[in-house]
Amino acid sequence: MDNHFQSSKPIYLQIADQIFYRLVRKELLPGDKLPSVREMAIQTKVNPNTIQRTYSEMERLGIVETRRGQGTFIAEKAEIVDELKDRLTREVLEGFVKQMTELGLTKEEMVEGIKEFTEGG
């Protein structure tokens, strides 16, 4: 009925993630304009405050920039995207290896697990 956000991760970060991923997959390009806070709030069925927070967070990270009176845009600097992708990838990878190691799995078992999971799951 309402929106479809779950998991314990805050909604404003889940929305930021969605934008990150679209960026990384080149569905969004540097210079592209994002929907207005209000518009985005309607699309995602979320409180405008929450979108505002999403945009602020992304601006803080240098992913987007707001131009007064014009709206919010993906940062022009192209590096940003690859930097971002690299950083996210490395973070995810690091967390994964750390946890799996704590579970006592070897590198081979991790690789094996991924293969099984991406096929079976």
Add this chain to the structure above:
Amino acid sequence: MDNHFQSSKPIYLQIADQIFYRLVRKELLPGDKLPSVREMAIQTKVNPNTIQRTYSEMERLGIVETRRGQGTFIAEKAEIVDELKDRLTREVLEGFVKQMTELGLTKEEMVEGIKEFTEGG
């Protein structure tokens, strides 16, 4: 006051995780007694209520059982350890593949990343 818990994950769950990992690595065995709530609170430098919550949660999951007036013990059933390991492994794996896929990586790139990371890191 100066304990070392971080991340946004609640402390009571982080402590549960620590115990899970010790179980999975066979440092704890079925039937073993856990420190009393108060003792554990001292060791981890958190409030006894927080440990109480950790223990309740673990009991709810069937990992642990309490014997009235005697303490809290790792559940006797041997299966639970393997179940736990499987569940934790699957969760980690699932999260990893999901995030990497959203970042646009293929299965091969994931495997490659792990190999690089475990050697270089």
Add this chain to the structure above:
Amino acid sequence: MDNHFQSSKPIYLQIADQIFYRLVRKELLPGDKLPSVREMAIQTKVNPNTIQRTYSEMERLGIVETRRGQGTFIAEKAEIVDELKDRLTREVLEGFVKQMTELGLTKEEMVEGIKEFTEGG
């Protein structure tokens, strides 16, 4: 200080029971908002933490769902009410029959007892 909770059953479960009964009797409907933790605490004259625990427990059982920053609501799925009624009824019934059997009463005597009691009482 002067609330009216008795029995050895924990207060937080007694409050959950009250809500369950209101649900089963259709005084509460799926989607209805429950009073906030603080408000409910005032109404029932118990500590907010105790209500928090009630709400957590009910969420764990799927009776209730919390929407971040908005409050706690009766789960939308209509089935849960009937499931709940069935479960509660069965539990009560089971306990009754078990105890009466242990007291050496036959099914006929139980039925007889109920008839007498509901008329006389």
Add this chain to the structure above:
Amino acid sequence: MDNHFQSSKPIYLQIADQIFYRLVRKELLPGDKLPSVREMAIQTKVNPNTIQRTYSEMERLGIVETRRGQGTFIAEKAEIVDELKDRLTREVLEGFVKQMTELGLTKEEMVEGIKEFTEGG
């Protein structure tokens, strides 16, 4: 492995219940000697303190009497048994009807439920 007491009801009361039920079913008669605290503790695989508490509780209720140096005996007064049975029966019945009424069941549905339960269950 250990003893087989469950449910949240205290062990000392569960043991008292067992004795009550044997009394009500005439398996124990007024004047019969109960096992010593120590003996009973061994039989039930429970701490002697717990049995002591059981016996104290039963003495408080007038069900048993202790004769110094001889042991613990079922109270001689025969009425005790029937009184007890009546009281227990009424209590159970009262609780049952109260709860079922709160669940919105009619007398007929209660009777029906018992019939179903004692056949099907």
Add this chain to the structure above:
DNA sequence: GTGGTCTAGACCACG
């Protein structure tokens, strides 16, 4: 405003 976590300190029943 909302729910969620945490601390501090108390009390209780149980074994």
Add this chain to the structure above:
DNA sequence: GTGGTCTAGACCACC
């Protein structure tokens, strides 16, 4: 000694 409940009061992130 053990775990379990409760209160008081605080702080937090989120909407």
